[in-house]
Structures are given as C-alpha cells and as structure tokens.
Amino acid sequence: NAGVTQTPKFRVLKTGQSMTLLCAQDMNHEYMYWYRQDPGMGLRLIHYSVGEGTTAKGEVPDGYNVSRLKKQNFLLGLESAAPSQTSVYFCASSDLTHRSARARDEQFFGPGTRLTVL
Amino acid sequence: LAKTTQPISMDSYEGQEVNITCSHNNIATNDYITWYQQFPSQGPRFIIQGYKTKVTNEVASLFIPADRKSSTLSLPRVSLSDTAVYYCLVGDTPRWDQGGKLIFGQGTELSVKP
Secondary structure, three states: OOOEEEEOOEEEEOOOOOEEEEEEEOOOOOEEEEEEEEOOOEEEEEEEEOOOOOOEEOOOOOOOEEEOOOOOEEEEEEOOOOHHHOEEEEEEEEOOOOOOOOOOOOOEEOOOEEEEEO | OOOOEOOOEEEEEOOOOEEEEEEOOOOOOOOEEEEEEEOOOOOOEEEEEEOOEEEEOOOOEEEEOOOOOEEEEEEOOOOHHHOEEEEEEEEOOOOOOOOOOOEEOOOEEEEEEO
16 A cells, blocks of 8 residues: 555745645545644644545635545645745545554655745 | 644653653643654654553553643653654544644654764
C-alpha cells in the first residue's frame, strides 16, 4: 500500500494564479484532512471531509476550496493564489474503524507539497 | 477551542529520558491527546494517544493528570534518530456539522546529542 500520496511535491505560482493539490489514499479511510504548516505555527486545519461527497471548514479555510468526489481522493484548490498562501501543505486520512490504527483516530499523513506564491 | 502550548526546543543526550509537556487548559470533555513526530521534509507520524491517566506503547509513554489540562510525552533512552519535532494535538474526530476542532501545538524541536 502506498498510504497517503500528494501531488505535486513542489510548485511555484504567481499571485492570482490557480492550482489544485491532489491527495490520494489507498486505505479506504472515511476521514481526510488538509493542513498547512508555517514556521512557528505548527499545523493548522484548512478543510476536512468525513466521507465521500462531504466537506467542512477547519480553522483556516479562507482562500481555499475542497472537493471529495471519490472516497480515495481529496482535492484542495486555490482559486487566486496570494503570497500569504506560501506554505507546506499536508494531507492526512483516518478512520475510527481502521484495524491497523494504534489509536482511536490515528491520522496518516502524506509527504507534503511545498507551495511558493510570488 | 483548546489552545496548546509546548516548549519551542529541548536538548538531550543519547541514553537519557526526555519529557515534553504540553499545556491545554481549555481541553473539552470529548478531546483526546495525541502526539506526533515529524522529521524534516516528511509528514507527521503518530506516536501515542491518550484520554486520561497513563498510556504506554513500545516507543513512548503519555502521562495525563486528572484535570487533563496538560500532558507529558516521555521518551525513554533517546537516540540520535529521535531528533525531530514533536507535536501535541488536542481534539476529537470532527463531525461534519461542528467544524474542525483539531488543534496542534507549535511543536517542540528535540535535539539529541551524542
């Protein structure tokens, strides 16, 4: 199993451009999350999904949109990128009933996408 | 929302026990406490989770006092490979109608020296 994968690994955008980050998981997890990580800020939850076809806002949702059309994929979109969105983006997935999880809600993270907005 | 506070950095030597404390004064009844480890250029990786009292697994222990306003991650006999950033996460699996309530601490950068 590949676990959680993210595409692309790196990207440079100009202000105002749009892009979509793709997250895929092969563990049949119900829950998926998008975080951003900035120096000194830890990880902050942007949006999440509790199942196929559902999305909800996290702590810092402004400027981002998400979609979960298929259970295994969770897309994060930036419609008009801004320099403040320069960050490392992590996707994660979890499932309360996942047999190999070592905890009630262990999150499995992808390797991250480093995005720079000029 | 629960806010978490951790020391920014800690130094240790190989073979020592390391204790990292996270403060979470506003923890809610349904919140769990989870610790993650992160190496450079990688995503965080689960270490341990608890709700109250003490939890131990093959890599760490987690101590949670009765008031649950803090928690301490204990790493026994650290090695150089334990050099990483450790994050405390307080929250519960978010429900679709209640918003994301997963709050990560700012992370503690642990440096293990030979």
